[in-house]
Amino acid sequence: MxxxxxxxxxxxxxxxxxxxxxxxxxxxxxxxxxxxxxxxxxxxxxxxxxxxxxxxxxxxxxxTRAGIFKALMEDEEQAFQKQVLSGPPPLGPGAEPLDRLIAYGRARVGFMIEHREITRAGLDGRQSVPTGSEATLSRMHIRMLLGQIHLGAADLDVLAVQLTAALEGPLLLYLSASDLTEASLQIEERTAQGWQDLVQRVCRP
Amino acid sequence: MxxxxxxxxxxxxxxxxxxxxxxxxxxxxxxxxxxxxxxxxxxxxxxxxxxxxxxxxxxxxxxTRAGIFKALMEDEEQAFQKQVLSGPPPLGPGAEPLDRLIAYGRARVGFMIEHREITRAGLDGRQSVPTGSEATLSRMHIRMLLGQIHLGAADLDVLAVQLTAALEGPLLLYLSASDLTEASLQIEERTAQGWQDLVQRVCRP
DNA sequence: AGCATAAACGGACTTTACCCCGTTTGCTAT
DNA sequence: ATAGCAAACGGGGTAAAGTCCGTTTATGCT
The missing domain is CATH 1.10.10.60 (Homeodomain-like)
Incomplete structure (x- = not known):
């Protein structure tokens, strides 16, 4: 045969x-x-x-070495997202989309600070910069919430990428600059507040 | 003595x-x-x-190895900034701050695409993420223009960081994803347009 | 059960960034 | 000039990431 x-x-x-x-x-x-x-x-x-x-x-x-850290973060990410998707109202479903977006940013900032070291280590120096999901789940969540807010004609996909970057970028910047053993709380608060301001500006009618 | x-x-x-x-x-x-x-x-x-x-x-x-690429980029950055600061009106002085901001984003996108490879290589894998100026000049320019636009009480420093990230983040994301030999123009245009939309949203009264 | 095959394993080997430290060289003050 | 010295140089040495390939093992099929 x-x-x-x-x-x-x-x-x-x-x-x-x-x-x-x-x-x-x-x-x-x-x-x-x-x-x-x-x-x-x-x-x-x-x-x-x-x-x-x-x-x-x-x-x-x-x-790759970075791959290990990425894998570890993926676990944490999933846990975080589950918590976000099925948590109590300001964060989870049940609140106004805009409020959820604000709450999400705050939660995300805390999450990133908590896992800053692994996040950093997961960034691949060699080759493609933010390979893999990196912040894909985060972006998708933001994208979803944007869809529920009534915005005029806008490229929501691009906007989601921009907002994700605006949320995570500053953190990465600060986190790398200082070892933040003490400034931490201040940075956390300032970033969270900045996120709220930005989102309100972007989403107001 | x-x-x-x-x-x-x-x-x-x-x-x-x-x-x-x-x-x-x-x-x-x-x-x-x-x-x-x-x-x-x-x-x-x-x-x-x-x-x-x-x-x-x-x-x-x-x-460090990355240090070489950073040094190379610093040269290019300086040339770029000089061109921006003393160029013709839509970009350089003489136009409305908001228009300059929009023009700046467009120019910056082009600049980043042009120098994507070196920029990538300059990112340090090991240790602190965006060490050095990275996008410091860019942020300062944006910060300056924001200062000239009348915005209500706002944390302009934080906003400048956010906008810088929103401008450069998406590029880094796209640039790493594809080798963009052809999609390049499309991405360039979409990102530039997205920047304009974002800035107009943020800065409208 | 027995077999075929693709996948997984292990560890020696290669490559490269980065460190160390003895030697050399450009400044400055006499 | 020239002596003293901090800074710069050179290149062998080290450690760690990533590759290769011969060997072993799980799995699906008969």
Whole structure:
């Protein structure tokens, strides 16, 4: 007989069981090491050794060092978004879109400050700048809320990108400048207030 | 006699002549190599060798690989700003602040697209995200124009940061996503238009 | 169960950014 | 001039990211 054995073409197929196990184990190990040593001192060799796996495996799973941090952040992102989508009214459904947008910005600022170190580490120096989702979920949420606010003819997709950048950009700037052990609260408040002002300006009739 | 010979304390003093010479020579050499091989293939050893200098010197001058690209961009930035500050009216002085702001955004988009590769390479992966001026000049210009527009009580400093991010963020996002050999013009136009819409929204009475 | 195959694994190897420190050189004050 | 010295230079050394490829393993099919 001939070989029509080709199962599928090009399709990536499902992730194998051992792959899943190793990925989760590596992420858990990475979290441990991060808590103990900070992002700066996490090396690929170190992670592999501590996890009891080969270095090749680490790279196969995450592609790049930054990939690990991106994966970690994706988890946090998802938790955050779930909280946003199903939280109590100022943030979650039930309030006016504009109020939700304002509340979202405030929450997002807190979130970013909380996870600033991993976020930073997830930025890829080499090649494409904000590869991956980066802030995709955030942008989509903002985009959704904009759709519910009555704005004149406007390119909502572009506006969503702009607002996302206006929300996250300043944070990244501040977060990198200082180590903010104390200025933190002030920056958080100022940024949140600035977001509110901006959104109200943009969305007023 | 005692030694009041201490000339100054902590002050960095002036840059020595050989240092200046080497810095300029390295920048020129880097430009050559960039034109021939692209940013990706510029290595510190390669640069040092071609410039006929030691590797240590390259690092002493620029601190880091990204530092070279930052230095190159600083040159371009300065040229750009000069052009903006003393150019013909829609961009330079003589027009309404709001119109200048819009024109500035358009010019800036073009500038960024033109220099996207070096800009990207200048982003430091390791440590502090947008270290250095990055977009400081841009922000200051926007800040200045905002000051000339009559806006109600508003935190102009924060607003300037937000608008700068809203202008540059989307570009970085798009520029990284595609290699834009063709979509370029479309993206350029859409971003510029988006900027105009945003600014008009923010600044209307 | 047994087989075929694509995917995953491991770890040696390569490349490159960045550090260190002994040596050299341009300034400045005598 | 020239002595003293801070700054600059050079290039070998180190560490860590990322690649390669031969070996092992999970999975779907018969």
């Amino acid at each position: 001939d070989r029509p054995v080709l199962p599928l073409v090009g399709a990536p197929r499902v992730e194998r069981a051992d792959a899943v196990r190793n990925r989760l184990h590596l992420l858990a190990t990475a979290r441990e090491m991060l808590a103990e040593q900070g992002t700066e001192n996490l090396t690929m060799d170190g992670l592999a050794e501590r996890a009891g796996l080969g270095k090749g495996t680490v790279f196969r799973r995450f592609g | 005692d030694r009041p010979v201490l000339p100054l304390v902590g002050a960095p003093r002036v840059e020595r002549a050989d240092a200046v010479r080497n810095r300029l020579h390295l920048l020129a050499t880097a430009r050559e190599m960039l034109a021939e091989q692209g940013t990706e293939n510029l290595t510190m050893d390669g640069l040092a060798e071609r410039a006929g200098l030691g590797k240590g010197t390259v690092f002493r001058r620029f601190g």
